Every structure is written in structure tokens, then in C-alpha cells.
Amino acid sequence: MIVQSIGRKLARIIALLAFALAAHTASSFTVNTSPVTPANLSGLWWNTSESGWGINIDHQQTIVFATIFTYDATGYAHWYFASDCRVSGDGCVGDLYRARGGSTMTVPWYGAGLSLEKVGTLTLRFTDNNNGQMTYSINGVPSSKTITRMLLAPPAQPTMSSYDKTALLLGGTWTLRFTIISTFSYNYTFLSMNSTANSNGDYYAYGSDQYGDPVVGGYYSKGDFWTILDTSVIIDRYYVFSFGDKNHISGCYYQIDPPGSTHMSNCYPMAGSRYPEKRLTQAHDPRQLILEVAETAEPHDVDPTVLESYLQFRRLAQ
Incomplete structure (x- = not known):
């Protein structure tokens, strides 16, 4: 059963790697039509070697409103x-x-004499969010120009996503310690952030314990906490924590017995540290954990968010 569980987890990791590689090789550019603000084409565009004219683009989902400011054959602005x-x-x-x-605009508006004249067509094609080609015809005369987005200030740094947090914060080897009656210590390593998003936007990273058995960890956005789930056929060890700094964490150790159930123990305070090198500790007998949790158990209400996160990670680990 243990071999089958490991095989299923490794198969999932391989599938994730294949998906990531396939996504990386896709290089064609597609305009983003989602209702984001600002949309990915909106801005002032120009040809960097032809100062004096340009095109303003207002992009909202599937429609672009473009205005071109340029000159006519006699040099007057149009x-x-x-x-x-x-x-x-x-x-x-x-x-x-x-x-x-x-x-x-210096007198009251009078639009009775306003008329619109179709002069040609406009085609915009983009190779990425900042470069493209403008092909057009005006009064029967076709032409084409390369255009570049005018950047008036450095682009804002993107908000760190939960994947970035996983990749930056969870990577490395961690030693986690908690005390029930005895003090227990476990090592977990996350070297390859082969993460996949679920429908809620949470992300997961796969790693291993000190003996090479797979574990899963990640950031749970609903509760705004981090988790590591160490599954076995006897008990599940589940850690819920936050970062004190980039190398130290603190939180709770929860024991689930039987594994995969909703029977979650009290919170046992846990602290952890990240080290550059992997540090092995002596294996703990899961039966000792069961006995000590049973001996120290107190009536308690299980935090529904913690339980929900555990069950979600448990399904992923199967």
C-alpha cells in the first residue's frame, strides 16, 4: 500500500512537470480579453524613431478604441x-x-455640423504586451508601421502570488519540532516547486521527508496560513504555521488518526527552522505519537478552516 501511494504521488509529480514544460514552450501571443483593469493593450503607443505622431489605445475586453494623431499631406495635424x-x-x-x-473647446459645444467619414481600415497585431505592428489604409493609400508602448515610468512590481510565496518561502530543508509528552523532530525538504493550482487559487509544492517519502505542502489562502502534510498508513502528521522570518516558522502540529478522517487532535505548539543542509534525526514510532496524543487529549472544537485545509491536502496527497 505504501509503495502504491508513493507511486501515485510520483506519477502526479511527473504529470505536473509535463504540464509545466508544455506551457513553457507555448510562445504565441494572444490578446487578453478578460475584464481586467487596466487591460493589457491600453496605453500610448508610438514608433520610437518617428517622434511627433502616435496612437492611443483603450482596450476593454474584446473591443479596442484607437485614436491616431498624425499629419496630412500639407503638414497639418489630423x-x-x-x-x-x-x-x-x-x-x-x-x-x-x-x-x-x-x-x-473654448466655446459652447455645437455638434449639429459634426460628420463622420470612413477613410479606411486599421489592423493591429502584437508580438507581446509592449510591441506590435499597425497596418492601415487612409483614402486608399496603404501603409504599415512598427509600434511600441510608451513607458513613462518603470512597470510596477507584480503582487507576490501564492505560487511565488511557495517557491520562495517553502523551498529548502526544514526541521520541525513539537512536544506532546516527548519532544519530536522531523525533517522535510522541498527542492523542486512542481506546483499546481486548484480552482480556489491555492498552490502546492511536493517534497520528501528525511527518508525520501513524498510529502505535500503549500499556502492555504482561505486561512492565510502554510501547511505541510506528512501522510502514512497509521497516522497523518499535519502542520499549520506562519513565518516569523524567512528561515523560522511557528504554528501547530495536528495528528489525524485514522489517516484521512476528520478526527483531528488538539493543537500542539510547533516551531521550525530552515537549514542549508539536510539534517537527519532518528525515526519516531507513530504508535508513540498515538499513545501520547491519546494521553494528552482534551475536549476541543476543531478549527473548521484547518480541518478543511487538511482534507483538501489529503485528497491531493492520495
């Missing part, structure tokens, strides 16, 4: 716009217009 450039694949296509007959 504006053109595509108000319905429909997004598909790596860009958008729409009709290009010119507006005439409006009034200046």
Missing part, C-alpha cells in the same frame, strides 16, 4: 479613430474614421 476594433487572436481589425464639423 486625428483618425477606430471605435470598434474587434479583438481576435493577437490583435484587432476595424474601420478607420475621421470626424469633421465639431466646435472648439
Whole structure:
């Protein structure tokens, strides 16, 4: 049964690696049409070697509203716009217009004489979020220009995701200690962050105990805590903790007997430290843990969030 459990876990890890490699090899760019703010194409674009003209892009899901400021054949400033450039694949296509007959902004607006004239078409194609090609025709004259997003300030640093937290904080070898009656010590190593997201946005990392048996750990967003689950055929050891600093953690040790059940013990205070090198300790007999937990058990209400997180990690570990 133990061999089968290890085999299932290793098969899951291999599948995750294959998925990650497949995702990494995909290089084609696709415009993001999700309702995010700001959308990934919105901004001021230009040709870096042709100062004086540009294109403003307002991108909202499947529609791009583009305005081009440039000059006519006599050198006078002109504006053109595509108000319905429909997004598909790596860009958008729409009709290009010119507006005439409006009034200046220094007097009350009078729009009775306003007229719209279709002058051609506009096609935008992008190779990434900051570079693309603008192909257009104006009054029957086709042309194409390379465009680049104008960056007026360094891009903001992305918010650290739960995957980043897992990769940065959980990696390495940890020694965890807790006391029931006796003091127990276990080592866990997370070297390869082969993580996969569930539907709630939580992420998991796979590692091993001091004897090479698989364990699973990660960040549980609903409770805003970290966990390590060490499963066995006798009991499950479950750690719930937070970081004091990047190399020290503290929290609770919970014992689940029988494994996979909702029979969760009291919280036993636990502390852990990360070390550069793996440190082996003598194996503890799970039966001793069972006896000591039984002897020290007190009436208690199980934290439903902790129990929910354990059951979720337990399903992943099977």
C-alpha cells in the first residue's frame, strides 16, 4: 500500500512537470480579453524613431478604441479613430474614421455640423504586451508601421502570488519540532516547486521527508496560513504555521488518526527552522505519537478552516 501511494504521488509529480514544460514552450501571443483593469493593450503607443505622431489605445475586453494623431499631406495635424476594433487572436481589425464639423473647446459645444467619414481600415497585431505592428489604409493609400508602448515610468512590481510565496518561502530543508509528552523532530525538504493550482487559487509544492517519502505542502489562502502534510498508513502528521522570518516558522502540529478522517487532535505548539543542509534525526514510532496524543487529549472544537485545509491536502496527497 505504501509503495502504491508513493507511486501515485510520483506519477502526479511527473504529470505536473509535463504540464509545466508544455506551457513553457507555448510562445504565441494572444490578446487578453478578460475584464481586467487596466487591460493589457491600453496605453500610448508610438514608433520610437518617428517622434511627433502616435496612437492611443483603450482596450476593454474584446473591443479596442484607437485614436491616431498624425499629419496630412500639407503638414497639418489630423486625428483618425477606430471605435470598434474587434479583438481576435493577437490583435484587432476595424474601420478607420475621421470626424469633421465639431466646435472648439473654448466655446459652447455645437455638434449639429459634426460628420463622420470612413477613410479606411486599421489592423493591429502584437508580438507581446509592449510591441506590435499597425497596418492601415487612409483614402486608399496603404501603409504599415512598427509600434511600441510608451513607458513613462518603470512597470510596477507584480503582487507576490501564492505560487511565488511557495517557491520562495517553502523551498529548502526544514526541521520541525513539537512536544506532546516527548519532544519530536522531523525533517522535510522541498527542492523542486512542481506546483499546481486548484480552482480556489491555492498552490502546492511536493517534497520528501528525511527518508525520501513524498510529502505535500503549500499556502492555504482561505486561512492565510502554510501547511505541510506528512501522510502514512497509521497516522497523518499535519502542520499549520506562519513565518516569523524567512528561515523560522511557528504554528501547530495536528495528528489525524485514522489517516484521512476528520478526527483531528488538539493543537500542539510547533516551531521550525530552515537549514542549508539536510539534517537527519532518528525515526519516531507513530504508535508513540498515538499513545501520547491519546494521553494528552482534551475536549476541543476543531478549527473548521484547518480541518478543511487538511482534507483538501489529503485528497491531493492520495
